[in-house]
Amino acid sequence: MTTPLVKMVSITKRFPGVTANKDIYFELRPGEIHALLGENGAGKSTLMNILTGLYMPDEGDIYIRGTKVKFSSPRGAIESGIGMVHQHFRLVPTFSVAENVIMGSGDHGFFVNMKSVEEKLARFSGEYGINVMPGSKIWQLSVGEQQRVEIVKMLYRGTNIMILDEPTAVLTPQESRELFATLRRMADMGKGIIVISHKIQEVLDNADRITVLRDGRYVDTFSGKDTDSRKLTMAMVDRDISFGQNLADKPKGNFILRLKGLTVLGDRGQKALKSLSLNLCKGEILGIAGVAGNGQKELAEVIAGLREVAAGDIEVRGERFTGKSARAMIDAGISLIPEDRLGTGLVGPLNIMENSILKNYRSGEVASGWFINWKRVREYAHRLVDKFDVKTTGVDAPVRMLSGGNLQKLLLAREITNDPDVIVAVYPVRGLDVGAIEFVRNILLRQRDTGKGILLISEELEELFMLSDRVAVIHEGEIMGILDREDFDLERVGRLMAGEREEGAYERAANR
Amino acid sequence: MKDPLIVVLLSTAVIAGTPLLFAALGEILSERAGVLNLGVEGMMLVGAVSGYIATVQSGNHWVGVIAALGAGGMMAAIHAFLSVTLRANQVVSGLALTIFGTGLSAFLGKGYIGRPVPDVFKPVEIPVLSRIPYAGKILFEHDSLVYLSFLLVIMIWIIVFKTRWGLNLRAVGENPAAADSMGIPVYLTRYLCVISGGMLAGLGGAYLSLAYAPTWVENMTSGRGWIAVALVIFAVWHPGKAIVGAYIFGGVDSLGFHIQAMGDKALFLKDVSPFFLQMLPYILTIIVLIIVTSETKKRRVGTPASLGLPYDREER
Numbered sequence: 086m087t088t089p090l091v092k093m094v095s096i097t098k099r100f101p102g103v104t105a106n107k108d109i110y111f112e113l114r115p116g117e118i119h120a121l122l123g124e125n126g127a128g129k130s131t132l133m134n135i136l137t138g139l140y141m142p143d144e145g146d147i148y149i150r151g152t153k154v155k156f157s158s159p160r161g162a163i164e165s166g167i168g169m170v171h172q173h174f175r176l177v178p179t180f181s182v183a184e185n186v187i188m189g190s191g192d193h194g195f196f197v198n199m200k201s202v203e204e205k206l207a208r209f210s211g212e213y214g215i216n217v218m219p220g221s222k223i224w225q226l227s228v229g230e231q232q233r234v235e236i237v238k239m240l241y242r243g244t245n246i247m248i249l250d251e252p253t254a255v256l257t258p259q260e261s262r263e264l265f266a267t268l269r270r271m272a273d274m275g276k277g278i279i280v281i282s283h284k285i286q287e288v289l290d291n292a293d294r295i296t297v298l299r300d301g302r303y304v305d306t307f308s309g310k311d312t313d314s315r316k317l318t319m320a321m322v323d324r325d326i327s328f329g330q331n332l333a334d335k336p337k338g339n340f341i342l343r344l345k346g347l348t349v350l351g352d353r354g355q356k357a358l359k360s361l362s363l364n365l366c367k368g369e370i371l372g373i374a375g376v377a378g379n380g381q382k383e384l385a386e387v388i389a390g391l392r393e394v395a396a397g398d399i400e401v402r403g404e405r406f407t408g409k410s411a412r413a414m415i416d417a418g419i420s421l422i423p424e425d426r427l428g429t430g431l432v433g434p435l436n437i438m439e440n441s442i443l444k445n446y447r448s449g450e451v452a453s454g455w456f457i458n459w460k461r462v463r464e465y466a467h468r469l470v471d472k473f474d475v476k477t478t479g480v481d482a483p484v485r486m487l488s489g490g491n492l493q494k495l496l497l498a499r500e501i502t503n504d505p506d507v508i509v510a511v512y513p514v515r516g517l518d519v520g521a522i523e524f525v526r527n528i529l530l531r532q533r534d535t536g537k538g539i540l541l542i543s544e545e546l547e548e549l550f551m552l553s554d555r556v557a558v559i560h561e562g563e564i565m566g567i568l569d570r571e572d573f574d575l576e577r578v579g580r581l582m583a584g585e586r587e588e589g590a591y592e593r594a595a596n597r
Numbered sequence: 598m599k600d601p602l603i604v605v606l607l608s609t610a611v612i613a614g615t616p617l618l619f620a621a622l623g624e625i626l627s628e629r630a631g632v633l634n635l636g637v638e639g640m641m642l643v644g645a646v647s648g649y650i651a652t653v654q655s656g657n658h659w660v661g662v663i664a665a666l667g668a669g670g671m672m673a674a675i676h677a678f679l680s681v682t683l684r685a686n687q688v689v690s691g692l693a694l695t696i697f698g699t700g701l702s703a704f705l706g707k708g709y710i711g712r713p714v715p716d717v718f719k720p721v722e723i724p725v726l727s728r729i730p731y732a733g734k735i736l737f738e739h740d741s742l743v744y745l746s747f748l749l750v751i752m753i754w755i756i757v758f759k760t761r762w763g764l765n766l767r768a769v770g771e772n773p774a775a776a777d778s779m780g781i782p783v784y785l786t787r788y789l790c791v792i793s794g795g796m797l798a799g800l801g802g803a804y805l806s807l808a809y810a811p812t813w814v815e816n817m818t819s820g821r822g823w824i825a826v827a828l829v830i831f832a833v834w835h836p837g838k839a840i841v842g843a844y845i846f847g848g849v850d851s852l853g854f855h856i857q858a859m860g861d862k863a864l865f866l867k868d869v870s871p872f873f874l875q876m877l878p879y880i881l882t883i884i885v886l887i888i889v890t891s892e893t894k895k896r897r898v899g900t901p902a903s904l905g906l907p908y909d910r911e912e913r
Contacts, residue, residue: 159778159780171778174775175778177775188775188779189768189780197760
């Protein structure tokens, strides 16, 4: 048997308050694509940051091609032929492709002749069948192209062990297929490829072997041929996934939120919503289906009072709320689970306590007059964290240290504890792993059952069909049709999403 | 033969602009590596006073220059330690150093105020070049430090844009995480750039006390360090544009002096308050900053992307 390219034995890494890696074993052979699978926060990135010399392990040994190594900085790892393509690319946007590739390396003389470097690079990337334009500036390139630059950069450095962190998260399906074809070519040339992922299907389709981590520990290594998605899921989450059952229709309450002929302008002054009408009842989940960018963002924002109404009316419980401020909307019981958790939803550098009271800092529960009672806030934050199982080192930790799933849990905890009547959830499970998705969906269903009205904006039809009582399809700022649960049909929704209007369907469902 | 007025004006603009140029070149190095140094004013003052003292004590102005380089470098090393290693706020650290430098230079220079410089930098005509009509007089009849500044502009331009070092140092200023992952020593690069930047600021100060003035007066930079910081923005972090900018500011700076010297020949300008004329460079600074920043914002060029941001490898 050939010597493994990488062997990591009994790796342990502790951060203040958490053990990110505990006694982990990992092995990479030449010529294989090896997936590192696990939920967010399972310790995949930490392990790879150790391999690339960014972190020093507290315990354990690393062997590269059978030789024991100890990296004190990324330089040592680079010299051993290890390269990593991070999720957030390590590129200088104002530099050209060629400049990004050669920076930090010493093999082109003191005075750099960019022309000859560019020619050399074009030839080099051609050998691997990767198409990059060495002269273009990084900021001019698409995300997929930038990722190719990262890969070329690694290859140019003589990387034999390439690590890719969630490489398909930012790619279209076509780009993803292309990426894996490139990776396969590289593996066939004898290189070792590690792909960090939490997407089970993608891993099954492309990886030769799969190592699963859970809660910072090693679970098992599977052969891609001999495993299936059920086994991998079990290994990843150690429990059977069951999404809450969405059973028969509940009796519908009254309209809680009505949008009447709402017209709203987008960021570039275009009409993002065109005379849109929609009714949300108590105790229902109304799904909004549509291709991203058809007015979903503006719809959520106008309901939350974050965007101006150009024409039309918003009614909450029959009362006119058009043009009211965000605070008025919050007080009216409207809650927004925004798309960008760390931009609109939470404040990264602030800690969990502070974030937990962003919306109810005025309430008697945590404030007395002008002053905030931090002792009560601490108790309050502890309650949220416990109740929603947010994994954290403490309520004093800045929220940007939390993983995506835990951010969303905290956000939901804050919103739902305020007991809103209407919840507008925008892509609430985007970027989350299986366990967190289950958690978020179950919360939405429970809230529906307690009589809240939920507007669920999602791009996954499967999810919408599973959770929604009705699905409205939005296209270019207009509702093309609204389907009841018994009428859910992929074909039909697909046609509506493409802009074909259904006569009658709209009126029937809207006026129910 | 008497030189035309414009030649005299431009020639003094070069001299008045030279201390600004040294300081601005230093600031370009520092900022290109991502460290904002607002301690320039303090570093210039400390450079000016140590250059002056060393020259008085040794009788040789080159000893003074070396002392100024060393003093500026040491001040900058404090800034580098605070802002790179300890990741302190760069603005606060820079301001603190300016205040510290102002006090320190006044303290050191106490016994020296008004004493003559034994070995002043004197103009040296460059053979051949100084015979070029107009340009020769404007550019090539100055002291050796002016010629040194010409060389530095070319050297820094080549290093920053044409060499491996420059590529690495710009990468550190744009995206230190990317540079680090490519094996570029981020902290070392930043230290070197900040310290050499401080040395140049010190040299700019010494130019004031050994060639321009030449004497020591408390607080003699009178805000030139701040103008140099603004000049870097005006020059979009480019040494070639910094020299042009420095001479424009130098020209405005010496305008008041010329107008006073001209007396009645200055026509209506003679009635303008000298205080107003002294104010001109600072007004120009504000105007230039407004225009240039709105322009660069539009074209998205210039500012090193990580300017002012400390780098921490294990930060997530």
